[in-house]
Amino acid sequence: MGHALIVEEDADTARTMAKLVADEGFSAATARTLDEARRQMALQQPDVVLLDLRLPDGSGMSLLDDAELIGNSEVVLMTEHASLETSIQALRAGAADYLIKPVSPRQLQGILSRVMKPSVLQDEVRSLHDDLQRRSRFGLLVGTSAPMVQVYEQIARVAGTSVTVFVTGESGTGKELVARTVHDLSRRRAKPFLAVNCGAISPQLIESEIFGHEKGSFTGAERQHPGFFERAHGGTLFLDEITEMPLDLQVKLLRVLETGTFLRVGSTTPIETDVRVVAASNRDPAEAVAQGRFRDDLWYRLNVFPLELPPLRERLDDLPLLVERFLQEIGEREGAAKRITPAALQRLAQYRWPGNVRELRNVLQRAWVMTTGPEIGEQWLPRAPAPASAPDPGGPVLQIAVGTPLATAERQLILATLEHFGQHRQRTAAALGVSLATLSKRLKAYGA
Template sequence: MSHVLIVDDDADSAATLRDLVALENFSVAVAHTLRDARRQIAMQSPDLVLLDLQLPDGSGLDLFADPELVASSELVLITGHASLETSIEALRLGAADYLVKPIVMKQLHGVLSRFMKPSALKADVARLNAGLASGGPFGLLWGQAPAMLRVYEQISRVAGTAVTVFVTGESGTGKELVAQTVHDLSRRRSRPFLAVNCGAISPNLIESEIFGHEKGSFTGADRQHLGFFERANGGTLFLDEITEMPLELQVKLLRVLETGRFMRVGSTQSQEADVRVIAATNRAPQDAVSAGKLREDLLYRLNVFPIELPPLRARMSDVGLLAQHFLDGICAQEGAVKRFSAKALDRLGCYPWPGNVRELRNAVQRAYVMATGDVIDDEWMPRAQQALQPSAAAASAPAEATSEPAVAAEPPASFAPEPVAAPAAAPAAMPGADSVTLPIGITMAQAERLLIEATLRHHKYQKERTAAVLGISLKTLYNRLKEYAAESSESAN
């Protein structure tokens, strides 16, 4: 039987909590001061510590000074004085979660049901690192480049906590795989993982989809509908393309993150939200705030633990490994084994991959289908007319940013964009026969607009083809074009 230590100076609160925990088949001990807590720990090492922050002889955080306790016991904060800063500090020190007084039985049950010793979580991370050292994946992520090793380390540190994670990176870099790996290494792994693309849901329906609705709350609501927060109860909710969420809904999301409660559309009763939120965007967050696409207060609330995924061009040494991984999966699925020729692998390593890992996967699938024999040659590989050269941005970047080969920031020759008039809000692009050159000093949003408009013109305004080449969803492309049209209209006025 697992042993729980409750450290709380409020005798009545501690007694009530002791009875509730005992009902969940844990043995329980109670301490009212730090001194009593240390004595109880010496007598019997607890598996789980429910720790009050405000104690007569000091702060509950003082117990985190004992490395043996942090390493062997799961610590959960219980306080009536919770703040975002205090919670973040506690979680940084090693707390797994926190509860706010008065204790809600549903939340306490969730914490107890997710109980897992830190040693078990560390064993899972050690197993993944061992597989990584032998050339395998880290969870669902593949890559051995230093930039990816840093991502794996961040995932290892944050997975066992309840901290909100904010994943940033270009389209096609694998943000959902990061979120899934965090979930799989967390105490919530046995509960649902739900992924929501905020840019793929109609603005008129997104609130209902996320929070649910009551029967009769609007025309067509002929029955009660459970939203993603309820369906992900106890688990993890991944909100992709968070900058595509309407601003009025961002306010409600912020409220949920701050209070842990939400209401269905058409309801007057709030409900507990026992969900860990992981958000993601392919925009630069500060640019999204400046453009009015992301509330600044929501950014601060989401950005508790940021993870930035590198583009594929910043880890070109992983291209061969990823390509072989994708090819192995296709061969297993199709039942016919094929392999890359040396020329094919060279071609893969000489292409800048503007669509990142998603584009690489699609390229491997296409080459597999087009290869007539058991050898995939370079005939059907994407072609870049120029050899790889460091871009101006890469040349000016700090040397320690990456040890991977630098890759030109220009799109490949297959884009062949026509000269494009720059948007009114951005510096003019320098047109070229084979590339779009981006002047130093423009923002990421301006660079993105130049690339999108050039690619759209090259593909004769075929939006489906343009979205596929850029590695973004069609919904995202439509949203971007709508924004650009509005900006041009404002400039004209």
């Protein structure tokens, strides 16, 4: 049985929370001031400290400054407002999570179900760093280059907290793998990890998919449908291509992040949700805000912990490791091992990889299929430089006048690039650094 310390000035609130904590199988002690909390912690080290930010003798944050006193206790801040500042405070101070007052029993149950001593998470991070030295892997990610080691350090720092993470990087760099690694290192690992591509779902269906709907709420709604927020309760929800989400839905997402509640389509009954959001985009969110496609208040709410992934061309030191890993996976699936020749590996290193790690995996899959012997040579590999990654001096030049609206310039660039690649959409998407779904959506809007 775990032990909880509730640091709360209001005696009635403290008693109510103590009962809720006891109902979850924890013993509970209460303290109304910082001094009393310190005495309680000296007498018995709690597994979890539920700490109010405002106390008669100072800010609850000051308690977090005493690392020796906190020891191996998990700290959860309690605040009246779930703001960006609260998230940043919690992260910087080392708190594992925070609760919005008045505390919801369901939210408290979720917190207590995830109580895990900080030392356990630290041991797991150390184990992953050891694995990096032995096998050149960090969780689901492969590579030992300096840019990737920096990514690993950020993941290790943020995974044990509750703050939202915003992952940016070109298409194919591994943003979902980062989100999964964050989830696997978090206190939520025993709960679901769900991923949704906001650019791949029809605007008419995306609200129903994310928030769910009631039976009869629209034509074809023959039964009640739980959405991603409902199904991911207690776990992590990965929202990929978040800048492609319709603006009206962005407002509703912001409300969920601020209140912890949402409405199914066709319902007036709020549903509480306890979900950690990891968002991602392959385009610059600031640019999407400037173009009016992404709400600035939602960006600020999601961008608590920004994490940028490097493109493959900036981490070519990892290329041999990635090639070895992908060929091993293909061989295990197909039941036959094949290796790559040094000349072929050199050819891969000269390519610019507009589609990044995803493109590398696809290239190796094709080469594996086309190669009859045990060695993969240069025959079925792309040539450098990649036509989609560098301008062709002999190709067409697009001139755009200064002062052209961004939307107009983007339309001209997309259509010109599509024409240059002979209406080949996949190559066009790779050249522009966007997903195929995003390109298709733009072309549909243009009537092309």
